[in-house]
Amino acid sequence: MxxxxxxxxxxxxxxxxxxxxxxxxxxxxxxxxxxxxxxxxxxxxxxxxxxxxxxxxxxxxxxxxxSIPLINIDDSVxxxxxxxxxxxxxxxxxxxxxxxxxxxxxxxxxxxxxxxxxxxxxxxxxxxxxxxxxxxxxxxxxxxxxxxxxxxxxxxxxxDTASSLDSSxxxxxxxxxxxxxxxxxxxxxxxxxxxxxxxxxxxxxxxxxxxxxxxxxxxxxxxxxxxxKKNRRKSKAYHRGKKTVTRKDAAEEEIQDESDEDNETSRMPSHVPIPVPPIEAPPLPSGCSTSDTTVSCINAKLRQIPPISDPDLTSLDLTGNSITAISDDAFNGIPNLEWIDLSKNNITSPGIGPKAFKILKKLKRLYLDGNMLVHIPSGLPSTLEEIKINDNHLHAIDEDGLQGLKNLVTLELEGNKLSEANVSPLAFYPLKSLSYLRLGRNKFRIIPQGLPATLEELYLENNQIEEVSEICFNHTKNINVIVLKHNKLEEHRIAPLAWINQENLESIDLSYNKLYHVPSYLPKSLLHLILIGNQIERIPGYVFGHMKPGLEYLYLSFNKLTDDGIDPVSFFGAYHSLRELFLDHNELKSVPFGIDEMQKLRYLRLNNNKIRTVPPERICRTHTNGDDVHEKSEEEENEESLLEHVHLENNYINTRQLSPHVFPCIRSYCSIVLKPQMIK
Structure with a gap:
């Protein structure tokens, strides 16, 4: 043993x-x-x-x-x-x-x-x-x-992270x-x-x-x-309830760990990309406000366009700042803008990058009023429908200055240094949709050439225009409004064929020129004629007789009209159409003939003249049928009583001597202004 x-x-x-x-x-x-x-x-x-x-x-x-094979031994061994x-x-x-x-x-x-x-x-x-x-x-x-x-x-x-660190x-x-x-x-x-x-x-x-x-x-x-690894496994088991890890379990886990490690090289990439957190856009400067789709920085003392990143933004208002330049990446964070207002800044032409507006594929309105531009910015988006560059220093528009703006509807270039000498006749050719053109407060002496065929409204006030030639509007068959006030036009410098054949021209403003009588050869389709502030002494007879459907608004205030300057047939052709007649601030001594025949007249101004009396039937007359004169029936009176306002103040009328039958066509006497009157 x-x-x-x-x-x-x-x-x-x-x-x-x-x-x-x-x-x-x-x-x-x-x-x-x-x-x-x-x-x-x-x-x-x-x-x-x-x-x-x-x-x-x-x-x-x-x-x-x-190695020696391991034999079965109990746990103690x-x-x-x-x-x-x-x-x-x-x-x-x-x-x-x-x-x-x-x-x-x-x-x-x-x-x-x-x-x-x-x-x-x-x-x-x-x-x-x-x-x-x-x-x-x-x-x-x-x-x-x-x-x-x-x-x-x-x-x-x-x-800063130590407080949250707990090694346990x-x-x-x-x-x-x-x-x-x-x-x-x-x-x-x-x-x-x-x-x-x-x-x-x-x-x-x-x-x-x-x-x-x-x-x-x-x-x-x-x-x-x-x-x-076994130490880690035992530690984990201890924290999960002190569960014992046997040698057999540890061996199985060891084999699994080695298998995982052997395949680690093939599983894991050599370089794992680290996700970059999104960069938050800087806050808006003080003085700026925002809504769902609009940022407004009016008079915010900005010196540059603020860095904004918002794809949903559609409107940006930067009026009244000190911005001098627009860089190529100024709008990269707001590519969906539809409206930009940069008026009243200090932007110069060299300060605008050639690709500043390239990213704006939805831009429709661009306002650059009150800056220091000398030419129209290049590279503007073709989606633009409205451009305003008023009150700058533009001194030329060449044939490529407006290239690619085929969708442009409104172009405003007032208050610059443009003239027929520095605006190319082909400058407006690319504008296939232009209907509204403002060229006021420039230095034009004639109507610009090469106006687009689609033009409907032309504003040329405050220039130095001296004539209107017969070829000015040959290609503008759709033109509807022409404003030529505050120029140097005389009636004999307006060609007879300048606009008489225009079928859509309804409004002409020739105020504050050098006209001595109402121009002849006015357009057939004319409805509004504004001649305020000239030196007009006479309204020629039948001057409105060729118009169809007929003139509706005639403004002759602040002229030199006298009784001899208005003939009995001066308003012929407008009797059945005229709605408003302004003859105030002239030198009339009596109410002109023909007013009593204006069946649709609603507004009459004769104030500030030298009128001393208003005879019966001069404003409201009895109905005539040939040579017979008879009193109007009540039905006829109701049909023809359209006059609503009559101004006769500041004349020399003795109101106590007026006949009670002077204004029978006016329903309410409150519509008649007779006071004050001048005493001489």
Whole structure:
């Protein structure tokens, strides 16, 4: 019986020795296999090593002995095996101190083989076959202005995040990802029984790049991690309810981990893109307001277009600032603008980039009034329907100045330095949709040539126009309104065929010119004729007789009309159409003939003349049928009583001497203004 026991003990010791040596060589094999699979990643990691990190050589690797199959042994014997499993095959960058008989001496204390201790914070040491191997945690550099070291930690952190940092809740898997390659699961088995427990700070130690030599003498870089996967698994199990992790479970997980690591290179890309957070647009300057689709910065003292990023914005109002330039990228963040108002700024032509408006594919209205432009900006979007460049310094429009603006409907260029000498006859040719053109307050002496055929309204007030030639409106068959007030026109300088054949021309304003009588050869379709502020002394007979359907509004205020200047047939052709007649501020001494025949007249102004009396039937007359005169019936009176306002004030009329039959066609006497009167 005693011999049997001795034999059993001998076999047990032999088995333990062989198993320990075999297990010691297993980590080295696994480490080399990983290095073969992770050659690219190992080199990449080595490239990030700090220049100050030391490179240490390792002790010679342990010789590999033939492995012995593991037999079934109970749990108590397995615990002894766990305590004897070594770590001799691991490479590291630890400092090496010699030892004797497998034990180590540290600070006068004897440490057993495989013992692990921490002589000071952030330093971990290991006794390996008489040699003490120590490692120091390497901390990543921080860019924050102020750092602190949390309690129980080795590396500093930014002070603004330290309050939320709690090492007790940081998972060990996350820590291992920061510290490099994981060690083998056997490491923890050896240290649990023979060494004091390590603190959490030991688990956060940074990896170091080390140098070893292969059989051919070439250097290789390797990375080591202090804590193993099994330690992490046991820690997780402890926090989930202190559930025990068996050796069988750990082995299965180890196989799975190795399989995952072998496929890691093929799974993971060499460079993982980091998502860039969206850049928030800077806030609007003070003085600006915004709504759903509009930003308004009126008189906000801006010197440049504010950087705005809002694709939904459709209207931008920057009136009354000090903006001098429009860069090529000024509207990149607001490409869907439909309306821009840059009036009353200091924008110059050189300050506008050639591609400033290129991105605006939906722009319809552009206002640049009150700036310092010398020519129309180039590269304007073809979607524009309205452009205003009034009160600038435009001194020319060449044939390409309005190129590509085929959808333009309204063009305003008032208050510039344009004339027939610097505006090309082909300048308006590209404008295939233009209907509204304002060229007032310029230096034109004649009507500009080459007006678009689509033009409907032309405004040329406050120029120096002296004549209207017969070819001016040959191609503008749709023109409806012509405004030529405040020019230097005389009636004999208006060609007979200038506009008489126009079929759509309804309104002409010739106010404040040098006319001495109402012009002849007026358009047949004319409805509104404005002749205020001339020197007109006479209304020729039948001057309105050719008009169809007939003149409706005739304004002759502030002229020099006298009784002799108005013939009995001066208003012939307008009796059945005239609605408003202004003859105020003239030199009339009596009510003109023909007013009583104006059946549709509603508004009559005769104030500020020299009229002394109003004879009966001069404004309202009895109905006549040939030579017979009879009183109007009530039905006829109701039909013809359209006159609503009569102004006779500021004359020399003695209102007490007026006949009660002077205004029988006016329903209400409140519509007759007779006071005040002048006394002479």
């Amino acid at each position: 005693q011999a049997t026991s001795l034999l059993y003990c001998f076999l047990l010791v032999s088995l333990c020795t062989d198993f320990s040596q075999n297990e010691a060589s297993a980590p080295l094999r696994r480490q080399r296999r990983r290095m073969r699979h992770r050659g690219v990643r190992g080199n990449s990691s080595a490239g990030h090593r700090s220049p100050r990190e030391p490179r240490m050589k390792l002790p010679a690797p342990v010789a590999v002995l033939p 397995m615990g002894v095996f766990d305590s004897l499993i070594g770590l001799g095959g691991h490479e590291s960058s630890y400092s090496v101190l010699p030892g004797k008989k497998g034990h180590c001496t540290a600070n006068g204390m004897i440490m057993y083989d495989k013992a692990v201790w921490s002589p000071k914070p952030c330093v971990t040491c290991l006794c390996s076959k008489g040699e003490v191997i120590c490692d120091t945690t390497m901390c990543h550099p921080l860019k924050c202005p102020k750092t602190i070291i949390p309690e129980g930690e080795c590396c500093p952190v930014c002070s 809740i940081i998972s060990l898997d996350d820590i291992s990802e920061l510290s490099g390659d994981s060690p083998e699961p056997n490491d923890l088995d050896n240290t649990n029984l023979l060494s004091p427990p390590t603190t959490g700070k030991d688990e956060k130690l940074e990896p170091e790049i080390i140098e070893i030599k292969d059989k051919e003498g070439r250097k290789k870089d390797k990375r080591r991690r202090r804590k193993g």
